[in-house]
Amino acid sequence: MSYKHIPVMLNEVVHYLNCKPGKVYADCTLGGSGHASAILEKIVPNGILIGMDQDIDAIKNAKKVLKPYELNTHFFHDNFINFPKILSQLNITAVDGILLDLGISFHHLESSGRGFSFRKNEPLDMRMNILSDITAEELINTMDEKSLAEIFYKYGEERRSREIARKIVAVRTKEKIKSSKQLAAIVCRAIPDKISFHRRIHPATRVFMAIRIAVNRELDILKLFMETAVDLLKPEGRLCVLSFHSLEDRIVKKKLKLLEGKCICPVGLPICVCNKTRVIRFLTKKVLRPTKEEVAANPMARSAKLRVVEKL
Numbered sequence: 451m452s453y454k455h456i457p458v459m460l461n462e463v464v465h466y467l468n469c470k471p472g473k474v475y476a477d478c479t480l481g482g483s484g485h486a487s488a489i490l491e492k493i494v495p496n497g498i499l500i501g502m503d504q505d506i507d508a509i510k511n512a513k514k515v516l517k518p519y520e521l522n523t524h525f526f527h528d529n530f531i532n533f534p535k536i537l538s539q540l541n542i543t544a545v546d547g548i549l550l551d552l553g554i555s556f557h558h559l560e561s562s563g564r565g566f567s568f569r570k571n572e573p574l575d576m577r578m579n580i581l582s583d584i585t586a587e588e589l590i591n592t593m594d595e596k597s598l599a600e601i602f603y604k605y606g607e608e609r610r611s612r613e614i615a616r617k618i619v620a621v622r623t624k625e626k627i628k629s630s631k632q633l634a635a636i637v638c639r640a641i642p643d644k645i646s647f648h649r650r651i652h653p654a655t656r657v658f659m660a661i662r663i664a665v666n667r668e669l670d671i672l673k674l675f676m677e678t679a680v681d682l683l684k685p686e687g688r689l690c691v692l693s694f695h696s697l698e699d700r701i702v703k704k705k706l707k708l709l710e711g712k713c714i715c716p717v718g719l720p721i722c723v724c725n726k727t728r729v730i731r732f733l734t735k736k737v738l739r740p741t742k743e744e745v746a747a748n749p750m751a752r753s754a755k756l757r758v759v760e761k762l
Contacts, residue, residue: 453511455555457484458692458751459740463549464488466733466758467688469497473546476500478530478675480508481555483515489549490519500545502526502536504579504666507557529579531671534678544684551692552672554662556750566662568634568654574627576665586661590627595619605669605697606660614640614657634658659695669697676705680730683761688733694753699737706730706759730759 457463463485467475469492477486480503490499501516501523503509509527516523526536530550537543559567564575565586576586593601595615602611617640618627627633634654641653663669679689693699711728738756745752 453482453507453555453557454561455482455484455557456748456750457482457488458551458553458748458754459738459744459756460484460488462738462756463690463692464492466690466756467547467549469493469547472496474498474500474542475547475549476502476533476545477549477551478502478533479549479551480512481551481553482508482557483512485549485551486512486516486523487519489547490516490522494519494522497522499523500526500536500540500542502528502530502533504529505558505562506580507562508555529671531675533675534682537682544682545687546684547688547690548679548683549690549692550675550679552668552698553692553694553750553754565630566658568630568637568652568658571629571631574630574633576662578666582666584665586665587626587628589661589665590618590633591622601664602657602660604660605663606656606658607696608656608660610641616640630658663697669701672698672701673705676702680709680759680761685761687761688758689730689761690756690758693755693757699755699757702757703737706732706757709759728762730761733758733760 467489469475469489471493473493474497475489475493477489477499480486480501486499486501499522501512506527509525513525524540528536554566563572564577565572566576574585574587574590598618599611599615602608602614608614614637617636621627621636637654637657683689691702693702709729710732711726713722713724713726715722715724740751740754
């Protein structure tokens with residue numbers, strides 16, 4: 451099975467990572483290996499890329515795509531939350547650049563067979579790592595109505611979360627909810643036609659996103675990763691984070707703003723008493739967005755946001 455995915459903001463990522471021969475970089479979310487390939491082109495012959503992904507399909511694909519660079523690459527089937535342990539295994543204390551791409555790949559939506567897309571009739575799985583415990587089917591069929599509504603509202607920002615949760619619970623008392631098409635149809639029935647008509651996106655979009663985030667604990671893991679990511683950079687090392695919805699970007703922005711260490715003392719104090727320590731500097735004044743040309747060529751890039759910092 452080929453792993454189809456187009457790397458988002460490829461030129462910007464490679465530029466801001468400051469890829470140079472002989473340096474050490476980490477692609478913590480290999481995906482289709484597009485970013486990894488471009489990084490390796492810049493850092494050979496003596497550079498090292500640490501490539502990891504929690505999806506075994508991505509690792510298998512990467513070993514094929516990056517075979518010309520196999521002497522420069524270390525592969526790990528693991529979640530990026532375990533990146534510190536991986537560095538320890540390699541006897542590496544810090545790296546020159548870290549890339550984190552939080553987007554779902556075209557492969558997951560179109561060919562993984564795990565029910566990520568409401569447009570396909572597939573088993574409700576939604577695990578990025580097929581070795582993980584809980585599946586979307588288990589979550590949908592066992593969580594109480596209140597908890598389901600909270601997930602839809604918190605992770606999907608779905609305003610009709612209560613109605614949708616109520617409908618799901620009503621349906622599952624009669625039959626188990628097993629497929630993506632089945633779930634999508636239930637969500638559609640829970641939202642009045644007049645409201646669905648005015649939505650710019652499919653009625654099930656936010657619910658499917660929320661379930662995926664919950665199944666894979668995406669936001670919790672991102673928060674933990676951001677606590678230590680900059681510590682694993684060398685001085686002048688770069689961190690690039692590509693996020694695709696506001697909840698992710700909020701977590702990244704909040705942590706980086708703290709590390710920027712700007713004084714928060716009231717105006718007029720003769721000396722600083724907040725004891726803020728500056729750890730990083732932002733390399734761009736504003737968050738970077740894909741060009742119109744890129745979005746036209748790859749619609750999956752439309753919501754991407756790139757934040758880049760350099761460790762002092």
